[in-house]
Amino acid sequence: MKLWDKNEPIDQLFERFTIGKDKELDLELAYFDVLGTIGHVKMLGKISLLKEEEVEILLQELEEIKESAIKGDFMLEEGVEDCHSQIELLLTNKLGDVGKKVHAGRSRNDQVLTALKLFTKHNLEKLVKKVKTLFELLQDKSESNKDYLMPGYTHMQVAMPSSFGLWFGAYAESLIDDLLLFKMAYQIADKNPLGSGAGYGSSFPLDREYSTDVLDFAALNHNVVYAQMTRGKNERSASFAISSLASTLAKYALDICLFAGDDYGFLRLDTRYTTGSSIMPHKHNPDGFELVRAKCNKLQNLPQELNMILANLPSGYHRDLQVLKESFMPAFKQLMDCLDVTIAMTGELAVNKEVIDQKKYDLLFTVEEVNRRVIHGVPFRDAYNEVAKLITSGKYQPDRNLRHTHLGSIGNLANDQIKAAFEMEYSWFQLA
Incomplete structure (x- = not known):
């Protein structure tokens, strides 16, 4: 049929x-x-x-x-x-x-579009709820590890002290910006196209405001031509939200793959979430996070993939739009799977509380040494040059007590403010 x-x-x-x-x-x-x-x-x-x-x-x-x-x-x-x-x-x-009689006043065009928008809203809501779970977990990890220093890196080289609290908290705050794009995508999906027909309305006296209320849309796509033009815009807008969250997860996964390796040793994965080698009995590989990284990198390409399908399409319906579903619809489950694995593995992630005791991190506190001299009246540029000469000559002796000074300066993670900002964005979805 x-x-x-x-x-x-x-x-x-x-x-x-x-x-x-x-x-x-x-x-x-x-x-x-x-x-x-x-x-x-x-x-x-x-x-x-x-x-x-x-x-x-x-x-x-x-x-x-x-x-x-x-x-x-x-x-x-x-x-x-x-x-x-x-x-x-x-x-x-x-x-x-x-x-x-059921199809009177309706085209398959607005029928499909209505179903896709309802599908989009539902799946955005599911992802947002899962993001809340990850956010709360990262915040808990941030608070419980705020007193443990870890090396910070710039240019892939040892730079200044950070803390595990700061690192976990950074990814928690990143999720807030991801929610902003989810809100944008939801608002675009939350407009009712039903009654626009094939893009030119109907001669029946359709009550589109009534169907908007019945279907729990926030508003109506008023212009029937534009209603059909939202096929593609709906998917593309949601794809930007998916891509943004995927970017956060991919970067987080990359950090863990590095930091859990022997060369860094900052983190330890639970062996339940690792795989082994067929010939090397000592291996515990971070395959879960490697696959999260790969799958999320692929999802970051979703907006471009949809854009290429939509390129140069004039107004009105075209069968090209059908192809969007093949990339768009599975993306929600793919991202949900990545969230589930990230949450499970993060929950069992352990930190190395003594990581900066290693000699290779002796230069980690040179900035604190410069700042200590400035506090005692030495001009900053002179203090900088004095410490640089000590390092070059090999006479620099790290003062391990400076870690307490730096920990005090980065100890305020602003987690309360970050939580309040997240709750504000999250509550919008509850109200919507």
Whole structure:
């Protein structure tokens, strides 16, 4: 069954090519298509295109289809093109002519777009909740490790003392900026396109404000041509949010892969989250974080991938837009998996509390030595040159007591302020 079928023969190769991965992806989209259809049916009843009893039996049947989608029992029958066709087929088979009325005032274009926007909102919300879990874990790690110094690096060389508290807290704060992009993406997805038809509206007296309320959209895409233009913009906007969070996770994973290695030794991974070597019995490899890094680096390319599909498309619907789903829809689960693994491995991450006691970090406190001399009245440039000459001549003797001075200067992690900023952004999603 095809919603556009006019009983004309279709070449099988052409049909297989044009359907692509829709059958596979539509099993995930079906639940949201049912939601959109429920809203449409209610609206058709409100404007009297459906009788009250017709609305009642349609909604009852749609609820059953929705439950089958939730349970994973929803399937596309042989010869059925997509979930939209399957849902209408189920309604027609069960309800006869009443099922055939459900598509009045709607095109498959605004039907798909509505389902995609509902799908996007739902999955953005799921990711945001998982981000909160990671944020709270990083904050806890930051607080519990704020008194333990670690070497800071610039240009991949030892620079100045940092702390494990600062390092964990940095990634916690990074998640706040990621939430800003999630908010932007959610706001774009949270506008109702239903009723725009194929992009040119309908001669039926559709009540689009009513369907907006029923489907829990915050607002309406008013211009019907622009409503269809949001196919692509919706996916691209969400892809920027996905890419931003993926960037944070990839950088974090890279740090851990370095810092847990023997050459650094800052961190220790729980052996439950490592793999071994087939010939080297001592190995405990950070494969989990390496795969997070790789998968998140791939996700960072998602906006560009979508942009290349959307490039040079004029207004109106084009079949090119179907291809977006193949990259866009799986990206949410891929990122969720990366978050889950990151959370699990971070929870068991241990820090080396004595790492800076090693001789190779003797020069870590040279800035503190310069600052100590400045405090005692030496001009900064002179103090800098004095310490530099000691280092060059090999006469510099590190004062280990200076670590306490520096720890005091970086001990205020501003975690309370960071938590407040995160909660402010997170609460927006709760209100939305």
